[in-house]
Amino acid sequence: MATASMPQFPALQANIDTEVCVIGAGIAGLTTAYFLSREGKAVVLIDAMDVGAGETGRTTAHFFPPDDRYFKIESAFGTDKARLVADSYREATSLVESIVRNEKMDCEFERLDGYLFSMTQEGYPDLDKELAAARRAGVDVEKRERVPGLSFDTGPCLRFTNQAQFHPLKYLSGLAAALVRNGSHIYTHTRALSVDGDNALQVVATRNGEIRAKAVVVATNTPFNDRVVMHTKQAAYRTYVLGLRVPRGAVPRILLWDTGDPYYYVRLETSNRNAEHEILVVGGADHKVGQDEHPEHRYDEIEAWVRQRYPLAGAVEFKWSGEVMEPADGVAYLGRNPMDDRNVYVITGDSGNGMTHCTAGAMLITDLIMGRSNAWEDLYAPSRKALHGMSDFIKEQANTLSQYRDWLQGGEVESVREIAAGQGAIVREGTRKLAVYRDEGGGLHVLSAACTHLGCVVAWNSAEQSWDCPCHGSRFSVEGEVLHGPAMASLEMTSSCEQSDIPNPPKDSRSAKGHKQL
Template sequence: MNSQDRRETTSIWMDTQIMPNFFPLSDNLNVDVCIVGGGMAGLTTAYLLMKEGKKVCVVEAYGLASGQTGRTTAHFVTALDDRFFDIEKYHGEKGAVTAAQSHRAAIDKVEQIVASEQIDCEMENLDGFLFAQDDPRPNVLRREIEAAQRAGLKDVALLEKVPFLSFDTGPCLKFANQMQLHPLKYLAALAERITKGGGLIFTGTHVTEVHGGDEAFVKTEYGHRVYCKSVVVATNTPVNDLVAIHTKQAPYRTYVLGFQIPAGSVPKALYWDTLDPYHYIRLEKGPSAETEVLIVGGEDHKTGQENHPEERFKKIESWTRARFPMVEDILYQWSGQVMEPVDGMAFIGRNPMDKDNVYIITGDSGNGMTHSTLGAILVTDLIMGRENSWEDLYNPSRISLKASAEFLKENGNVAAQYGDWVTTKPKTPLADLQEGEGTVFRAGAKMVAAYKDDSGDMHFMSAACTHLGCLVGWNNVEKSWDCPCHGSRFDCAGKVIEGPAIADLKKLDLLTEEPRPSKDLRL
């Protein structure tokens, strides 16, 4: 089956591990720490705080790891997606050293947890290779190895090519002692350890308000409250922040294909290139002992700013087949969302312009598994009142003057998206809309998002994102409405599935597919 023929997107992790089920929160509750988000960051934070003796609870809107954690490719690395020479430019040599040390510490922490809890999650230490094939920038690998070694990664080595691969990568950097695992097997075990240790987990529990201060609490859509001493928001992008953090990071969609290959035909390692958009590769067990799955991702673009996202799968397929002639059928395809901070480093710590007991973990910059873990370590230290030398580098309130150009570029892009209110065209005949597809159209001064379900019935809703009013666009890969400003996402019926928005798209009661005067559109 070709990638363009598939519509559903299910990651290999979702297909091979069932996560434990928990009940929704059904009453008020008192704990020491309430953690919003049941992915890698939230569950790791809950586990570490539980080990410190804190009474913790995790509240998750859907199922555990149902967000970006279930859509990762689970590379645990010191070879960061942002080049060390760029990190050094934005944060100085000391900042680059801290970045390297904190990511190494995160890998070590996962290894320690796996060993101490005896978790069977296919964890493996292996080498990683960064290559610059077709990169027009001169000396990019030389600059990177020099910066990485200044940051303390002394064992990074420059090689003539990635060894044993079927194609000539050209020169590459070898990063030793990287790591991979099955993220959902790891987190399923972590959730079990949290509840056995007295922690509480609630799924199907959508948070609508977060309040810090002396009487801190988290409120859910059904009015229940979790009263606590500290709140940690670990939802990929903060749902408790209206503007501050969202001006300093940008959402990108990233795409992944899983190809069946003969077992042993590609050396087991992590692979990355330096292109923009870039590619990243790892291997996973296949459906039989004779096969493996070659997982290839990349082809990122700004969320909501690609009219034909399905073409990204075709590009990955073409790129892969040109370099790995042993690939066979496509077994999996999925996409995810990456938050890219303007200066390359995550935002971890106290939420800007909020009470001191509200913490966030966001800005994964393509290194979500490692960032989530170091974020859990840092936030745990802050809540426990311990000093942590990483605090300044990841401080969410930091102002990165050296990243001003990137800040202006990203926010200029956001401002431009509001022009869709002017340029969006009137409705074309909805009879032409295919089943399972959506479109946005103008009706007078109003904007409507229309979806035709598999039965041919139409569903109408406001096209204005409930975060800051940007117009959503249709994502034909995930069957979702995506906001091109700050990355909020809604399912085909308008239900919010990803922040920063916390409210659903407003439904419209249109009784006909024919054009209606704008006064009849109650947005």
């Protein structure tokens, strides 16, 4: 965000008719709209914020092998479908490269080798299993004694050739420009409130107008149009990133991932080609959304990991976090929405591979809308049952259900007077639970603590200054506005409790767990 200038577009101000309405101006939505516009379709794309202001603007933008590993996909789905996964990844990366070339985008697209390693001997057998499964899937991979060029010994590793990285927002800027040239329309600050219709026509409602379309693509990281079904199939995780200065040329230009828990991922960023330094971008230390109220320590853990392995690393220039959706069986959900008519489509379940999955999803959905067959349709179908990875699915559902016990607990503080400036806490007031934030001037911002998606009690996120839902990953600002779905409506504002002094039981703790790549 600090190194890209994004195009601005107006808000929708009237009813409009089109062939396809795409909701979400990240890589999933813009890529889908771009492909359909090239097919001659009339496309309207909308976003509640600006182009790239969601999770695509927070990605570290690796194009790399499946985060859930080929040997696990092969075990769950079989060798043939593991090969389809490999094909979709390869084709998606190549298609991005061709778009960059054909549209003459200056978005720093670069082919690189990627290395997977384990810092512990316990992880070495998994590397051998991954090597064999990846080769059966047709992937170009080899085993090495260590990752070359690093100041620390990684031990055995797998080298995946011809992976890639780019600057995600510069890419989106190029896609938006191409989409407009193709005659399509982009409206920002236009939140979709509902999608309703039948096989012939869908109507997308917004505050200032309706969009009537023959097909709708929901590309909002997690679908907002389905209240329950898709949200039982995936879980929301928060992941953290640091960007640290390193001397130019001191670190090899590779992609790097480890197999640990927590799991770390590394790349170099060189937006300023004249600078004497580059930015080492390192992410990890993941946890379920809404289940670590003070996650600042995760930045410290990443920094400690970096400084132990990259002693030349200098000052921290950037820090941020983002949200990834982890599917129950490790494979994304791309295609027809299972709870709607056959002309509503979703792209979700990025599993930390958002750049690849979103591009593959755009390719697949374009084929479906154009009436063409696609070999990936059954593999990625959002309607598939969560039969694979069932143990993880059960654990995630148990974790989600356990969050509703918060309604039986007291508040987190005995009085709102305990809430420091710039912080928030949950307060019980009779039968209600309130999400109370105190601003730097001492004023209180009081909201209902019930997530507007399915009623889970939100939790304070001190790192992002937001209210996050620990059940399905919705996020809200301190004013209650939706920052991330599946919630569609803001948290309800309520009366001030400035004078409240309500005793409460001690705050109950929540567990946190490392997981996925941004």
